[in-house]
Amino acid sequence: MSTILDKILATKRSEVAARRAAPAAPVARGEPSPPRGFKAALDAKVAAGGYGLIAEIKKASPSKGLIRADFDPPAHASAYQAGGAACLSVLTDQEYFQGHEAYLIAARAACDLPVIRKDFMVDPWQVAESRAIGADAILIIVAALDDGPMAEIEAAAIALDMDVLVEVHDAHELERALRLRSRLIGVNNRNLKTFEVDLQKTYELVRRAPKDCTFVAESGLTSRADLDAMAEHDIRCFLIGESLMRQADVEAATRALVG
Numbered sequence: 001m002s003t004i005l006d007k008i009l010a011t012k013r014s015e016v017a018a019r020r021a022a023p024a025a026p027v028a029r030g031e032p033s034p035p036r037g038f039k040a041a042l043d044a045k046v047a048a049g050g051y052g053l054i055a056e057i058k059k060a061s062p063s064k065g066l067i068r069a070d071f072d073p074p075a076h077a078s079a080y081q082a083g084g085a086a087c088l089s090v091l092t093d094q095e096y097f098q099g100h101e102a103y104l105i106a107a108r109a110a111c112d113l114p115v116i117r118k119d120f121m122v123d124p125w126q127v128a129e130s131r132a133i134g135a136d137a138i139l140i141i142v143a144a145l146d147d148g149p150m151a152e153i154e155a156a157a158i159a160l161d162m163d164v165l166v167e168v169h170d171a172h173e174l175e176r177a178l179r180l181r182s183r184l185i186g187v188n189n190r191n192l193k194t195f196e197v198d199l200q201k202t203y204e205l206v207r208r209a210p211k212d213c214t215f216v217a218e219s220g221l222t223s224r225a226d227l228d229a230m231a232e233h234d235i236r237c238f239l240i241g242e243s244l245m246r247q248a249d250v251e252a253a254t255r256a257l258v259g
């Protein structure tokens with residue numbers, strides 16, 4: 001059975017092939033500003049006794065459809081920063097998430113936070129493109145890649161001084177992730193096959209991760225109580241999109257979570 005992830009990856013491969021063939025793609029060229037430390041920003045919040053929040057700029061998703069009608073990346077970026085987020089995540093996939101590179105460029109210009117490009121990496125070429133639009137970090141989804149290409153994509157990011165968030169769903173993927181160099185690991189509580197969210201997954205996997213890893217719980221988190229429950233298990237970094245994007249006052253909602 002083909003899953004949503006299989007579908008997204010197939011679309012992404014043909015998209016990348018088309019972009020590579022047409023270097024005049026609508027991507028801002030020129031010198032991007034130097035990378036802002038993404039993992040360092042999370043670690044600094046935690047060292048100061050707080051939570052490291054990666055706040056996501058997300059217009060829509062395959063499971064929820066349109067999430068925010070008055071979508072405004074620069075306004076959301078400055079609200080997230082003012083509310084106490086450590087980092088931003090910006091969806092750039094167009095086909096399934098209604099994202100765009102232009103949203104990342106505009107969001108990053110509107111704040112001082114490090115930004116991860118949230119997209120589906122299938123080719124090291126996309127890493128250079130990500131840096132060219134200003135991204136400070138990329139996402140590697142272990143379920144989407146074999147070990148060889150996964151290591152190549154990571155190496156391309158490290159060569160550009162970018163951080164890599166390595167996303168896993170189970171113990172086997174975590175083992176594969178730990179053979180990479182990055183020590184920034186995310187557990188996606190959302191099953192990409194069924195879209196179901198199970199926060200228990202994070203609790204299970206954090207016990208198997210070495211202590212020197214920065215560990216991020218991703219998806220389905222909605223309240224301060226969710227974060228405090230995770231903190232009992234020593235998890236202090238979070239990636240949150242939908243529940244923040246649905247609030248009228250994004251800054252106040254961010255502050256209520258991590259302020």
Ligand SMILES: O=P(O)(O)OC[C@@H](O)[C@@H](O)c1c[nH]c2ccccc12
Nearest residue numbers: 188218219220221239240241242243
């Ligand atoms: O909107 P939520 O439930 O707070 O989840 C955010 C983030 O974890 C989710 O958008 C995400 C995690 N990994 C991904 C990979 C691709 C696309 C999206 C994602």
